[in-house]
Amino acid sequence: MSLFWRIFLLNAAVLMVAAVLLLGPVTVSTPVRPGEALAVVIGLVVMLVVSAVVLRIGLAPLGRLSRAMATADLLRPGNRPPVTGPAEMADLIGTYHTMLDRLEHDRASSTARVLSAQEDERHRIAQELHDEVGQTLTVVLLQLKRVADRAPADLREEVALAQEATRGTLDEIRRIARRLRPGVLDELGLASALRALGAEFPDHGVAVRTRVAGAPRTAPALDHDTELVVYRVAQEALTNAARHARAREVTLELRRAGGRTELVVTDDGRGIGEAAEGAGIRGMRERALLIGAELTVGPRTGAPGTEVRLHVREPVEETDP
Structure with a gap:
């Protein structure tokens, strides 16, 4: 049960007890006159409506805070409920703002470190692909060319296919390296x-x-x-x-x-x-x-x-x- 209904039902119980007492032993006349009963009932309804309106207005900041907390996303900063309401509730909302600011700052700092390390690792991998794998494939391609020049006619077609496969792999390695580190x-x-x-x-x-x-x-x-x-x-x-x-x-x-x-x-x-x-x-x-x-x-x-x-x-x- 929400805090609103807890407080409202508690107030309603107290007011109903007061109304029963006024209509029962604590009354101005015996038996109860219809006009008195009508006045007490109308007064009870008015007090309940006023109590509900006051509670709804008083607890509105808490509802806004609850909705903001449910929809908070550190990747979409700026969603902050206004600091309103009684002193205790305003302190609670202000504390939530401070906590969210700290979380966003910590996330931004950790994300910056992670992305920086990621870029450094991409640079290292791209460099190794270019310097190590790329050079090795280049040497293989040159060796295949020498083999193709000396190979018999019936093997030259197979060697040519191996050359094309090696050349395609070398191009793909260079493309991956460019994507890793432009x-x-x-x-x-x-x-x-x-x-x-x-x-x-x-x-x-x-x-x-x-x-x-x-x-x-x-x-x-x-x-x-x-x-x-x-x-x-x-x-x-x-x-x-x-x-x-x-x-x-x-x-x-x-x-x-x-x-x-x-x-x-x-x-x-x-x-x-x-x-x-x-x-x-x-x-x-x-x-x-x-x-x-x-x-x-x-x-x-x-x-x-x-x-x-x-x-x-x-x-x-x-x-x-």
């Missing part, structure tokens, strides 16, 4: 990295149209961590469109205007529907929170498919007085 992002910037990312996905059966609007190289530029977050969000959105949405065409747009950078990825797939957010979308939200960006994932307007939007506020340049 070197073009460090060397040429975000716009070129997104174009290179879109150029990779036709191999997965998805046609990607990449558009960059505005002046992507004009100041104030995004820092490296922010560019990496934008790139990873675009990468995850394209992967979801190809792997889960079964999309055939995806549009990847990077816009920069009015001190804001906006990444928009739309596809013509089957959409997310009522399905719960998976690890990929939650990972995008975690990355967006690290740079104070706003991420929205939902259906396209007026067309089937999914739309991913990432709004990033660019840093403001400091001017000398």
